[in-house]
Structure formats: C-alpha cells, structure tokens
Amino acid sequence: MSARTAPVWLTAGVVPLVNVAVAFLAAGLVVALIGENPIEALGIMLRGALGSQYGLGYTLYYTTSFIFTGLAVAVAFHAGHFNIGGEGQALMGGLGAALVALSLPFLPWPLLLPLCVLGAAAAGAAWVFIPAYLQAYRGSHIVITTIMFNFLAATLLVYLLVGPMKMAGSMAPETARFVPGATLPLMNQMAAWFGLTITRTPLNLSFIFAILAAIFVWVLIWRTRLGYAIRTVGANPDAAVYAGISPARITVIALLISGGLAGLMATNEILGVQGRLINEFTAGAGFVGIAVALMGRGHPFGIVLAALLFGVLYQGGAELAFDKPKITREMIIVIQGFVILFAGALEMMFADRIAALYARLTGKVVAA
Amino acid sequence: MSEAFQIILLAVDSAIRLSVPLLFACLAGLYSERAGVVDIGLEGKMLIGAFAAGAVASLVPNPWLGLLAAVMASVLFALVHGFASISQRGNQIVSGVAINVLASGLTAILGNAWFGQGGRTPQLPSGARFNEITLPLAEAARSVPLVGEIYYQVISGHSVLVYIALGLVPLTWFLLYRTRWGLRLRAVGENPAAVDTAGLSVTRLRYSAVIMAGILCGFGGAYLAIAQSAGFITDMTAGKGFIALAALIFAKWRPLPALGACFLFGLLDAVALRIQGVSFPGIGQVPVQAIQALPYILTVVLLAGFIGKATPPKAVGVPYLKDRS
Numbered sequence: 001m002s003a004r005t006a007p008v009w010l011t012a013g014v015v016p017l018v019n020v021a022v023a024f025l026a027a028g029l030v031v032a033l034i035g036e037n038p039i040e041a042l043g044i045m046l047r048g049a050l051g052s053q054y055g056l057g058y059t060l061y062y063t064t065s066f067i068f069t070g071l072a073v074a075v076a077f078h079a080g081h082f083n084i085g086g087e088g089q090a091l092m093g094g095l096g097a098a099l100v101a102l103s104l105p106f107l108p109w110p111l112l113l114p115l116c117v118l119g120a121a122a123a124g125a126a127w128v129f130i131p132a133y134l135q136a137y138r139g140s141h142i143v144i145t146t147i148m149f150n151f152l153a154a155t156l157l158v159y160l161l162v163g164p165m166k167m168a169g170s171m172a173p174e175t176a177r178f179v180p181g182a183t184l185p186l187m188n189q190m191a192a193w194f195g196l197t198i199t200r201t202p203l204n205l206s207f208i209f210a211i212l213a214a215i216f217v218w219v220l221i222w223r224t225r226l227g228y229a230i231r232t233v234g235a236n237p238d239a240a241v242y243a244g245i246s247p248a249r250i251t252v253i254a255l256l257i258s259g260g261l262a263g264l265m266a267t268n269e270i271l272g273v274q275g276r277l278i279n280e281f282t283a284g285a286g287f288v289g290i291a292v293a294l295m296g297r298g299h300p301f302g303i304v305l306a307a308l309l310f311g312v313l314y315q316g317g318a319e320l321a322f323d324k325p326k327i328t329r330e331m332i333i334v335i336q337g338f339v340i341l342f343a344g345a346l347e348m349m350f351a352d353r354i355a356a357l358y359a360r361l362t363g364k365v366v367a368a
Numbered sequence: 369m370s371e372a373f374q375i376i377l378l379a380v381d382s383a384i385r386l387s388v389p390l391l392f393a394c395l396a397g398l399y400s401e402r403a404g405v406v407d408i409g410l411e412g413k414m415l416i417g418a419f420a421a422g423a424v425a426s427l428v429p430n431p432w433l434g435l436l437a438a439v440m441a442s443v444l445f446a447l448v449h450g451f452a453s454i455s456q457r458g459n460q461i462v463s464g465v466a467i468n469v470l471a472s473g474l475t476a477i478l479g480n481a482w483f484g485q486g487g488r489t490p491q492l493p494s495g496a497r498f499n500e501i502t503l504p505l506a507e508a509a510r511s512v513p514l515v516g517e518i519y520y521q522v523i524s525g526h527s528v529l530v531y532i533a534l535g536l537v538p539l540t541w542f543l544l545y546r547t548r549w550g551l552r553l554r555a556v557g558e559n560p561a562a563v564d565t566a567g568l569s570v571t572r573l574r575y576s577a578v579i580m581a582g583i584l585c586g587f588g589g590a591y592l593a594i595a596q597s598a599g600f601i602t603d604m605t606a607g608k609g610f611i612a613l614a615a616l617i618f619a620k621w622r623p624l625p626a627l628g629a630c631f632l633f634g635l636l637d638a639v640a641l642r643i644q645g646v647s648f649p650g651i652g653q654v655p656v657q658a659i660q661a662l663p664y665i666l667t668v669v670l671l672a673g674f675i676g677k678a679t680p681p682k683a684v685g686v687p688y689l690k691d692r693s
Contacts, residue, residue, distance in 0.1 A: 030474070030477065030478075033478075034477065034478065034481035034482075035481070082459075082461050082462075084461070084465065130668070131668075134668070134671065134672050138671075138672050138673050140668075140671035140672055140673070141671070141680075143408065143461050144613065144614075144617065144667070144671060145668055145671060147408070147610055147613070148610075148614065148664040148665075148667055148668050149664075149668075151607060151610065151661070151664045152661055152664050152665070155657045155660050155661045155664075156657070156661070158657055159655050159657035159658075163655065287465070287469060290462070290465055291469075294462065326480070326481045327477070327481075328476060328477055328480050328487075330472075330473045330476035330477045330480075330487075331473070331477055332473070333469060333472055333473030333476070334470065334473035334474055334477060335473075336469050336473070337466050337467075337468075337469035337470030337471075337472075337473050337474075338466075338470065340462060340465055340466040340469055341448070341452070341463070341466035341470065344458070344459060344462035344463070344465075344466060345452035345453070345456070345458035345459055345460075345462045345463035345466055346451075346452050346456055346458055346463075347458065348456060348457075348458070349456055
C-alpha cells in the first residue's frame with residue numbers, strides 16, 4: 001500500500017507527527033540512560049521556554065534564526081538540491097552586514113540599516129554562487145561543494161577576525177562595535193514606543209523579518225511563475241526542459257535565494273544582538289535548518305512551527321542544563337539528530353503502516 | 369646531517385601521524401561509495417568510535433578492547449545509515465547528516481554524564497594506549513647516513529595503527545580489484561540492476577560495504593582517542609571526516625591515490641602547524657588559515673573539472689528498487 005493516495009491530513013499531518021514523536025521518544029531514552037526522568041526533563045524544558053516572558057523572548061529569538069535557515073534549506077529542496085552550506089552562508093551574511101555597517105557609518109539609519117540587511121542577504125547569496133554555478137553548469141555535487149564552503153567560510157572569518165578586521169586593542173576575535181544606526185531595535189524597545197513594557201530579551205526586529213521571509217517563500221514557491229519553475233525543476237528536470245525551463249538557470253536562482261535567506265540569519269545575531277561581528281556566531285543554526293526544513297516538510301507554515309519547536313528546545317534546553325547538570329545543552333543536538341533521522345532519512349518507515357492502519361479503520365481501500 | 373634535512377624528516381613524520389585518521393576514514397568512504405552508498409557520516413562514525421575507544425580504555429586499560437569498542441560503536445552507526453539508505457531507501461545525505469549530528473550530541477552528553485569531565489573521557493595511562501613502536505634495528509640503523517636516518521625518524525616510531533592503516537591501502541586495492549567480492553562491490557556501485565540480474569543480492573553487498581566503512585571509521589576514531597591522544601575530547605574529529613571525504617574525491621575513489629591524497633592533506637596540516645608566526649623572506653608571514661583552506665579549495669577546483677575530472681561511481685546515492693521498470 002502506498003501512503004501517497006491517503007488523505008493530505010494523514011500524509012502531511014499524522015505521519016510527520018509520528019516521526020517527530022518517535023524522535024522525541026528516542027531522545028527520552030537517552031535521558032533515561034543517563035539516569036534522569038524524561039517526563040520531568042520535558043516539564044522543565046517547557047516551563048523554561050514558555051513559562052515566562054523572559055523564556056518566551058529567548059525562545060522566539062532562537063526561533064528567528066531557525067526560520068531563516070529552515071527556509072533556506074527548503075527553497076533549495078524545492079529545486080531538488082540539498083544546500084548543506086547554510087552555516088557558511090550565514091557566517092558570510094554576518095560578514096556582509098559587518099562590512100556595510102563598518103564602512104558606511106556616516107549614513108543616516110534609514111539608509112544604513114536596510115543596506116546592512118541587504119548586505120547580509122547578498123553575502124549569503126554570493127557565498128553559494130560558486131557551488132550553485134558548479135552544480136548547474138559543471139555537475140559538481142552541491143552537497144560536497146557547500147560542505148567545503150562551510151569550512152572555507154569558517155577559516156576566512158577566523159582570518160579576518162584575528163587579522164584585518166580585528167578591533168584594535170581587543171584580545172577577542174571580534175570587530176569594532178557598529179554605530180547604533182546599523183543595529184536592529186530589540187523587541188522591548190519597540191514595545192516601549194507603544195507604551196508597553198516587556199522583559200528585555202535578545203528578541204529583536206528580525207523576528208518580524210523572519211515571518212515576512214516565510215510569507216515571501218510561500219508566495220514565491222506556490223504563487224509565482226518562478227516558484228512553479230523551481231518546483232518543476234525539483235520534481236523532474238527533464239520535463240522542465242520540455243516546458244521551456246532551463247534547469248541550470250533555475251538551479252542557480254533557487255540556490256541564490258536559499259543562500260540569501262541563510263545570510264539573513266545574521267540579521268538576528270549580528271545586527272540584532274551583537275552589534276559587531278564575532279566568530280562562530282551561527283552556533284550550528286545552519287544545521288538546525290536542515291532538521292527544521294525536514295520537519296516542516298518544506299512548507300513555510302510547517303517551517304515556522306518546526307523552528308518554534310527548536311526555539312523551545314534551545315531555550316528549554318538551557319534551563320534544563322541549569323537545573324539538571326547531567327543533561328547538558330548537547331541534549332538539543334541529540335534531539336536534532338533524531339529528528340533528522342526519523343523525519344528525514346527514515347520518513348517513510350511508518351508511512352506505509354499508518355496508511356494501512358487508516359485503511360483498516362475506515363474500511364476505505366487506499367489504492368496501492 | 370643538515371638542518372633542512374632534519375626539518376623535512378620531521379615534517380614528513382608529523383604528516384604521517386596527521387594523515388592516518390584521514391586514511392582510515394577515506395578508505396571507509398571508498399568501500400561505501402564504490403558500492404553506491406554516499407557516506408558523509410564518516411565524521412560522526414569516527415567521533416563515536418573515538419568516544420567508545422576512550423571510554424572503554426579508561427575502564428579496562430587495554431587498547432585492543434578500546435579498539436574493539438570503537439569498531440562496534442562505529443559499525444552500529446554504520447548499520448543505522450545502512451538501514452536508512454539501503455533498506456528504507458531514504459535520502460543518504462540526510463541520513464549521513466543525522467549520523468554526524470547524533471554522534472556530536474551523544475558523545476558530549478554521555479561523556480559528561482558518565483565521566484563528569486565536561487565531555488572528556490579520563491586521561492589514559494600509557495598501558496591503555498597504543499604506544500609508539502621502535503622497529504627492529506632502528507637505533508642501529510641510525511648511523512647509516514640518509515637511509516638509516518629516514519628509517520629511524522620517519523618509518524620507525526609509530527603506533528601499530530599507523531602500520532595497519534598503511535597496510536590497508538594495498539589490502540583494499542587487492543580486495544577491490546582482485547577478488548570476486550571486490551568486483552561485485554564495484555559493480556553494485558555502477559549498475560546494481562545488472563548485479564541483481566546476475567542473481568546477487570544488492571542489499572547484502574551494500575550492507576557489507578557499509579559495515580566495512582563502519583569498521584574502518586572505528587579504527588580511525590580509536591587512533592585519535594587512544595593512539596594520538598590519551599583520551600577522548602569533545603568534537604575531537606574536528607572536520608577530519610570531511611577532509612577525508614575531500615581526499616576520497618581527490619583520489620577519484622581509488623585506494624592508492626587515496627594514500628597520496630591523505631598524505632598531501634596531512635602534510636598541509638603539518639605545514640600549517642609549523643609555519644605559525646614564521647616569517648618567510650620576500651613573502652612575510654603566511655596566514656595559517658591560507659594553508660588550512662587549501663584542501664577544501666583544491667577539492668572544489670577538482671570537482672569543478674579544472675584539474676582532471678572526478679567521476680563518482682555511477683549509482684552512488686541512488687537507492688536500489690527492484691521492481692522499477
């Protein structure tokens with residue numbers, strides 16, 4: 001029996017939920033293995049992530065980065081490619097934003113800030129251009145080239161931050177602070193403009209950008225000619241050629257959009273929180289993006305939900321590590337790994353069985 | 369003996385040490401990918417292997433048991449990858465990413481919970497490690513100019529795993545090109561349907577390759593944790609699995625060139641370590657990062673087809689479905 005002919009709520013709702021539930025079950029086993037109570041751990045996590053304005057602020061701050069990197073992976077997926085280089089593209093996004101902020105500090109903020117955001121997107125897109133071009137026109141596998149470009153980005157950033165771009169007099173690998181006009185307002189500052197008081201957290205304007213980016217991706221993929229071309233190339237490059245679509249061109253365009261989205265992740269961390277360029281600021285967000293995109297099944301709505309779940313995990317995980325020193329923050333990475341395994345590599349493992357169960361329960365014959 | 373010659377000997381010696389984990393992982397990837405299963409999980413399998421080796425060797429001070437544990441842990445992960453990519457016909461790249469992420473998280477959290485040293489395993493005594501072996505006559509041969517010096521400095525004085533790694537290169541060549549299993553393995557990576565038609569099990573052949581990759585990654589991990597270092601350190605593979613992948617492409621999926629590629633990348637690593645802060649006449653200081661970046665740049669250039677062409681096995685990454693018409 002095939003799950004493909006089963007109703008949408010089953011294939012796009014129940015099956016992914018079962019996969020994620022199994023991933024969490026596996027993670028719970030790990031918690032039990034190190035001698036802690038998984039249920040109690042879950043409670044601490046949820047309270048820590050959602051139980052206060054402070055926790056919620058941090059949760060949404062993490063969510064912001066994951067929406068960007070998740071969307072980046074998803075756009076490439078729709079074109080049939082696996083952009084594993086979100087990490088490097090996000091690092092370069094930070095570099096792009098920093099170059100604009102540090103070289104044009106004299107501009108008024110209404111001009112400087114948009115330029116910084118554009119700088120982040122442009123640098124992220126630029127970093128994927130060579131892998132994209134090589135994939136499209138020379139057939140070099142993009143997974144390998146983007147892995148290489150991740151390392152190159154990390155090496156380049158270290159070189160710049162201990163060398164040419166290092167702030168004079170500082171020991172840490174970081175640039176000088178940006179002018180205030182190049183940084184995004186925090187959410188609590190924005191709330192204060194409207195007379196509201198909320199707790200100060202790193203949550204900033206880029207959260208709104210992330211939601212806008214999700215809407216942009218939805219419109220792009222399902223409501224534009226380009227999006228149709230991207231999906232066609234992803235589904236069947238040979239058919240695309242007969243439809244007058246150039247798979248090579250669409251591949252490059254889709255990957256540039258993907259890289260730009262990954263680059264925008266830097267708006268959250270660099271323009272929103274740090275106000276300067278630091279080393280390793282992505283902290284694995286590029287890889288979380290893979291889990292988020294798989295869990296959200298490439299749909300922006302699913303991606304926002306999955307990013308929120310990972311936001312909860314990151315903030316709740318920090319609280320958990322504080323309460324239960326045995327469950328360190330790496331627990332989040334374990335959960336992430338299980339999600340990638342069960343919702344990604346093994347996504348069809350339960351699908352057929354669920355479809356069969358559905359057929360038995362409803363008496364409807366689900367065609368094979 | 370001139371100073372320049374001594375420097376070269378030392379560089380070659382440290383290049384051998386640094387290239388051994390690459391060689392284990394590279395040969396691991398070679399078996400897997402020649403059989404048609406993409407393996408970007410080399411990094412994760414080596415990491416979990418290194419952790420298992422460090423953990424077991426700290427409990428039972430015997431390096432061979434550490435090695436056995438490393439192989440078992442790595443093969444377990446390899447079987448997960450095999451199950452996902454062969455039996456379930458899942459996406460092999462996604463599965464590889466899952467292996468890497470899981471290994472990175474599990475080693476850190478289990479290490480911290482079991483040993484309470486921030487993810488490290490306890491410092492190992494000398495008896496729990498693979499120590500350096502002085503080959504017969506090394507001391508005596510030292511007095512022979514040139515050859516004796518090379519024998520003493522470069523060839524002798526490594527741990528047994530180094531010699532195993534070097535021995536694996538001709539062995540792999542023999543297995544792949546001179547045995548029936550090797551022929552079938554290569555065939556299953558090029559044209560699985562033909563192998564199936566010949567009445568052989570594609571699944572079984574691919575599993576055997578994936579398990580082989582697991583065993584070798586276990587050796588690589590054990591080398592890192594209980595030969596090169598005295599215990600496991602969080603994320604101690606530090607991207608070596610990916611450099612090995614680059615070396616595999618560089619070697620165009622062939623065993624003898626794999627040795628060359630791994631040695632080249634090991635040498636670059638050794639040079640990067642040595643030139644830190646050294647000023648060269650006419651050039652000034654060469655940034656370490658420039659040398660560290662070279663393996664990645666070379667691989668991209670090679671993949672782009674500018675220096676020769678790297679053609680992967682034809683069926684690599686494609687799950688085999690029997691009833692596809």
